[in-house]
Amino acid sequence: MTLELGFTTDEKPPFKYAAHTRVGFSDTDAQGIVYYGRYVPYFDLARVEYHRHLGLSSDELGGNEFVMRAMHVEYHAPAVFDDLLEIFVRLARIGRTSATYEFAAYRADDDVLMVTATQTLVLVDLEERKACKIPDAFVETVRAEGDDLER
Secondary structure, three states, X not given: OOOOOEEEOOOOOOOOEEEEEEOOHHHEOOOOEEOHHHHHHHHHHHHHHHHHHHOOOHHHHOOOEEEEEEEEEEEOOOOXXXXXXXXXXXXXXXXXXXXXXXXXXXXXXXXXXXXXXXXXXXXXXXXXXXXXXXXXXXXXXXXXOOOOOEO
């Protein structure tokens, strides 16, 4: 059985997928708000669930893996312990060897925007430790979701 922690949505276009997470006590700092670095695992959860939803396992990448190249995060409002967050994710751009994802985290109770981010990941051949081409099957699976993918 495969348990998917995310869901398809048309609530916040151009996002088509989101995942829920709840702020844990260990996610907060001395001021009682989410420590800024704790958002990265929230984004990773949403991206992995998005891939799972699309059926894009590591097998689809020929044994290669995506690694982080760059990330930009903007903080709009503080989240606190026990807040339920919706992390919206989309694949905005696919290049030859890289993919750029966009994220927006909202507090579920009142729909306040907490954080926005972009992540650029590069597909790497783990044996060679070099960038490699993203398989066409991966690109076509994402493209089938909609026509807003930048190439």
